[in-house]
Amino acid sequence: MTMMKKLLTSAVASALMVGGAQAEITDNTVKIGYLADMSGTYRDLAGPNGLKALEMAIADFGGKVKGAKIEVVSADDRNSPDVASSTVRRWLENDKVDMVSGLVASSVTIAATKILEENDKLGLVSGSAASSITNEHCTPNHIHYVYDTYALSIGTPTAIVQEGGKSWYILTADYAFGHAMEADVTRVVEANGGEIVGSIRHPFPTPDFSSFILQAQASGADVIALANAGADTTNAITTASEFGVTQAGQTIAGLVVFLSDVHALGTQAAQGLQLTTGWYWDMNDETREWSDRFLKETGARPTMVHAGIYSSAMQYFKAVEATNSDDAQTVRKYMMENPINDMFAKNGRIREDGRMVHDMYLAQVKTPEESKDEWDLYKIVRTIPADEAFRPLSESKCKLVAGK
Amino acid sequence: MSMILGVPVAVLSGQLLIGIINGAFYALLSLGLAVIFGLLKIINFAHGAMYMLGAMATVIMFDMLGLNYWVALFVAPVLVGVFGMLIEYFLLRRISGQDHIYSLLLTFGAALMIQGVLTNIYGVSGLRYAMPDAFKGGMNLGFMFLPYYRAWVIAIALVVCFGTWFMIEKTKLGAYLRAGTEDAQLMQGFGINVPLLVSLTYGFGVMLAAFAGVLAAPIYSVTPVMGSHILIVVFAVVVIGGMGSIAGAIVTGILMGIIEGLTKTFYPPASSAVIFLVMVVVLMFRPTGLFGKEA
Numbered sequence: 294m295t296m297m298k299k300l301l302t303s304a305v306a307s308a309l310m311v312g313g314a315q316a317e318i319t320d321n322t323v324k325i326g327y328l329a330d331m332s333g334t335y336r337d338l339a340g341p342n343g344l345k346a347l348e349m350a351i352a353d354f355g356g357k358v359k360g361a362k363i364e365v366v367s368a369d370d371r372n373s374p375d376v377a378s379s380t381v382r383r384w385l386e387n388d389k390v391d392m393v394s395g396l397v398a399s400s401v402t403i404a405a406t407k408i409l410e411e412n413d414k415l416g417l418v419s420g421s422a423a424s425s426i427t428n429e430h431c432t433p434n435h436i437h438y439v440y441d442t443y444a445l446s447i448g449t450p451t452a453i454v455q456e457g458g459k460s461w462y463i464l465t466a467d468y469a470f471g472h473a474m475e476a477d478v479t480r481v482v483e484a485n486g487g488e489i490v491g492s493i494r495h496p497f498p499t500p501d502f503s504s505f506i507l508q509a510q511a512s513g514a515d516v517i518a519l520a521n522a523g524a525d526t527t528n529a530i531t532t533a534s535e536f537g538v539t540q541a542g543q544t545i546a547g548l549v550v551f552l553s554d555v556h557a558l559g560t561q562a563a564q565g566l567q568l569t570t571g572w573y574w575d576m577n578d579e580t581r582e583w584s585d586r587f588l589k590e591t592g593a594r595p596t597m598v599h600a601g602i603y604s605s606a607m608q609y610f611k612a613v614e615a616t617n618s619d620d621a622q623t624v625r626k627y628m629m630e631n632p633i634n635d636m637f638a639k640n641g642r643i644r645e646d647g648r649m650v651h652d653m654y655l656a657q658v659k660t661p662e663e664s665k666d667e668w669d670l671y672k673i674v675r676t677i678p679a680d681e682a683f684r685p686l687s688e689s690k691c692k693l694v695a696g697k
Numbered sequence: 698m699s700m701i702l703g704v705p706v707a708v709l710s711g712q713l714l715i716g717i718i719n720g721a722f723y724a725l726l727s728l729g730l731a732v733i734f735g736l737l738k739i740i741n742f743a744h745g746a747m748y749m750l751g752a753m754a755t756v757i758m759f760d761m762l763g764l765n766y767w768v769a770l771f772v773a774p775v776l777v778g779v780f781g782m783l784i785e786y787f788l789l790r791r792i793s794g795q796d797h798i799y800s801l802l803l804t805f806g807a808a809l810m811i812q813g814v815l816t817n818i819y820g821v822s823g824l825r826y827a828m829p830d831a832f833k834g835g836m837n838l839g840f841m842f843l844p845y846y847r848a849w850v851i852a853i854a855l856v857v858c859f860g861t862w863f864m865i866e867k868t869k870l871g872a873y874l875r876a877g878t879e880d881a882q883l884m885q886g887f888g889i890n891v892p893l894l895v896s897l898t899y900g901f902g903v904m905l906a907a908f909a910g911v912l913a914a915p916i917y918s919v920t921p922v923m924g925s926h927i928l929i930v931v932f933a934v935v936v937i938g939g940m941g942s943i944a945g946a947i948v949t950g951i952l953m954g955i956i957e958g959l960t961k962t963f964y965p966p967a968s969s970a971v972i973f974l975v976m977v978v979v980l981m982f983r984p985t986g987l988f989g990k991e992a
Binding site: 332333334336337340467493494495496498499500501503504505507508510511523524527528531532535536537541553554556557558559561 | 705707708711712715716718719813816820821822823824825827828834835841842844846847916917918920922923926927958961962965966968969970
């Protein structure tokens with residue numbers, strides 16, 4: 294009889310849930326798709342080592358959530374939105390993927406999250422820069438975790454203008470991301486009383502920057518800002534150092550700089566460079582402990598994107614465990630309700646537009662004398678509080694924000 | 698300050714000089730391509746990969762063996778040249794006499810494989826290579842600051858380009874080479890080892906690319922993908938100059954460097970397209986290129 298009662302109650306309980314979230318893990322498997330640039334320009338900031346970070350998270354969680362096995366599939370998006378769309382579609386239809394992790398080039402992310410929205414699955418975006426991902430391109434099916442162009446433009450330009458760098462010359466990568474970055478920087482510089490004296494839109498990618506550096510040098514501006522990324526940024530910095538830009542008193546401001554870029558440049562060429570980052574491996578015991586493990590696995594120190602992939606996956610598994618569900622909306626709701634406190638972020642919280650807000654950091658590249666080893670690269674100069682770092686909801690164009 | 702089209706003369710002179718420096722790289726690279734195509738009729742799509750291998754070898758030899766820049770300047774091109782000869786001996790030889798498209802596809806595939814393997818090992822962020830001490834700093838020319846290293850690039854590139862032209866067009870060895878590719882059977886009848894000549898020619902063309910790679914190592918980011926970016930531009934330069942014309946490749950290389958440099962001053966967004974625009978115009982009026990012989 295008690296048996297019958299139990300059955301009945303559970304039947305009623307399940308009936309009540311119809312229309313709501315299913316409180317179960319489908320196929321008894323939690324399947325993660327890792328989508329990133331595995332071979333191109335953005336390989337080193339996420340790429341194969343990002344997959345390692347994801348696997349570390351799965352191992353740390355014991356390989357299972359509530360008895361359901363965690364599995365991973367991965368693919369190279371080749372920085373192409375088309376490849377990304379077809380891959381994600383295939384994953385959702387054939388592989389029963391529940392969550393997509395990685396997501397690097399902004400164009401790839403915008404394409405992939407659209408498919409996720411159509412199929413109501415979840416995307417945890419760790420690599421992308423464009424702030425539009427949680428603004429005009431926001432969906433109820435993704436979370437933007439690590440950083441964005443808005444946060445980057447708040448950090449470095451504000452600090453440099455306040456230190457007296459009033460006149461700015463901007464070298465902009467001539468595509469959507471570069472234009473967005475240029476606009477964000479212009480706004481911040483002018484709001485702080487600085488002035489833009491000139492800018493150049495250079496082709497993407499540009500192997501030789503000497504011509505542009507020469508023009509920036511001739512402008513006499515206090516600051517030469519680089520609204521580009523990856524190899525363009527490292528090439529521009531190397532050339533600036535060769536042409537004696539910093540020795541002549543001009544400051545170089547890198548706007549999107551990853552640890553992998555600075556490592557490639559070395560402290561000799563990059564010393565003194567100011568940059569904004571969402572995380573750095575050598576901040577405290579927790580970050581060091583995790584980074585040591587990462588170093589052992591991969592032979593490299595993690596970038597903020599690697600740390601974000603690990604952290605977001607852990608938060609996801611916790612949410613699946615707590616809700617006993619892999620339904621996108623149930624999991625996202627739980628993640629929004631529970632602040633993030635781990636080695637990546639303290640009191641990080643996910644807003645309704647999908648933006649994870651957390652403290653950002655203004656860092657400066659160490660001099661060769663200060664740097665103890667090849668990965669000892671940053672000094673954290675200032676913490677940018679979460680409230681200042683990201684675009685306030687009052688300025689949001691996201692359809693999910695109340696009143697929009 | 699006097700101005701030309703709204704640009705100060707001083708800035709313009711600087712841009713011209715920068716254009717010549719970049720042109721020197723184009724000249725070296727397109728020269729190798731022209732040698733390989735002109736003499737062997739092979740469309741060498743692995744040329745960018747060979748340039749990259751030259752730069753990578755420079756960095757790796759320094760990191761692992763402590764060999765400095767001057768050693769690399771000789772050793773890296775030789776190593777890459779030998780590697781090229783192996784490709785010629787084991788792969789290209791098997792398809793000689795076939796349509797151009799076969800050599801194009803084969804070398805393109807080889808390039809992708811070389812690039813993929815190295816990307817897997819070294820990543821794409823770039824390897825560090827410090828400027829050799831002898832070239833640190835630069836001189837103030839009044840209109841611009843010229844790093845010593847860039848001056849060296851122009852000088853050595855011109856010497857190598859002229860030397861190559863002289864060897865192929867004016868010496869006995871060059872005459873053998875040209876004759877061997879015109880009529881291999883006849884040359885063989887004269888007791889010349891034509892297959893060896895072919896291997897050596899391919900190796901030499903590849904060496905020129907690797908040499909440009911060594912020159913690039915201290916100033917550009919050294920990555921496994923660096924060759925793929927420059928390859929297409931260099932092909933355009935060769936087409937403008939006239940496929941297979943040695944002197945054409947050199948002159949056009951420098952000319953295109955200058956045109957690109959000026960575009961970077963007057964209208965930067967067009968700078969990556971301007972060489973292709975020139976190519977279209979040249980092909981419309983002179984289908985064999987500026988220096989090409991009429992077919």
